[in-house]
Amino acid sequence: IAGITQAPTSQILAAGRRMTLRCTQDMRHNAMYWYRQDLGLGLRLIHYSNTAGTTGKGEVPDGYSVSRANTDDFPLTLASAVPSQTSVYFCASRDSAMTEAFFGQGTRLTVV
Amino acid sequence: KQEVTQIPAALSVPEGENLVLNCSFTDSAIYNLQWFRQDPGKGLTSLLLIQSSQREQTSGRLNASLDKSSGRSTLYIAASQPGDSATYLCAVSWLSGGYNKLIFGAGTRLAVHP
Numbered sequence: 001i002a003g004i005t006q007a008p009t010s011q012i013l014a015a016g017r018r019m020t021l022r023c024t025q026d027m028r029h030n031a032m033y034w035y036r037q038d039l040g041l042g043l044r045l046i047h048y049s050n051t052a053g054t055t056g057k058g059e060v061p062d063g064y065s066v067s068r069a070n071t072d073d074f075p076l077t078l079a080s081a082v083p084s085q086t087s088v089y090f091c092a093s094r095d096s097a098m099t100e101a102f103f104g105q106g107t108r109l110t111v112v
Numbered sequence: 113k114q115e116v117t118q119i120p121a122a123l124s125v126p127e128g129e130n131l132v133l134n135c136s137f138t139d140s141a142i143y144n145l146q147w148f149r150q151d152p153g154k155g156l157t158s159l160l161l162i163q164s165s166q167r168e169q170t171s172g173r174l175n176a177s178l179d180k181s182s183g184r185s186t187l188y189i190a191a192s193q194p195g196d197s198a199t200y201l202c203a204v205s206w207l208s209g210g211y212n213k214l215i216f217g218a219g220t221r222l223a224v225h226p
Binding site (some may be wrong): 031042050090 | 113123144146148154155157158161201203205212213214215216217218219
């Protein structure tokens with residue numbers, strides 16, 4: 001089934017550890033996004049990429065990095081996790097015409 | 113700064129009521145606006161997409177309108193059902209500096225009781 005796959009679905013991580021959240025889409029969409037969702041704050045944009053080889057900072061980029069080596073993959077890395085990064089992370093994609101956005105099922109991350 | 117606001121934050125209604133969810137945005141030069149539904153612990157499901165040149169979109173019992181000049185969109189749900197209970201999110205796209213962004217409101221949590 002075509003769509004977006006995120007991995008892992010959930011993770012408990014010790015503070016200070018490095019972690020990469022994976023996101024893969026098979027729709028050949030140019031644009032991809034990473035959001036975090038926290039109670040009362042909604043979805044906040046962390047980083048985005050309009051096409052392979054380019055990335056941009058969203059509203060809350062500090063502590064996170066991304067790469068876009070190819071069209072399908074958009075990994076999000078936490079270099080040194082802190083408890084405030086405990087959240088649900090969503091990856092999304094859409095085509096270059098900026099039509100409908102599609103979302104993955106999310107990764108629930110707990111940093112202890 | 114480009115921001116999206118949704119009112120009310122929560123809504124509880126009896127089954128069968130028609131209801132309106134509101135979304136407002138700064139900067140009227142939007143590219144499009146999308147309404148999503150999110151069930152607890154789940155991902156986002158797209159409901160309706162309105163391009164900047166459109167005034168409304170309809171899908172079944174759902175109707176979304178767009179008024180760029182006032183910076184507003186509404187999602188109208190007709191004859192609400194308990195299965196409509198979920199959080200509804202509004203997301204707006206702007207073209208900014210050659211990059212496109214998709215910014216969300218905080219959502220409206222809807223409960224439809226029998």
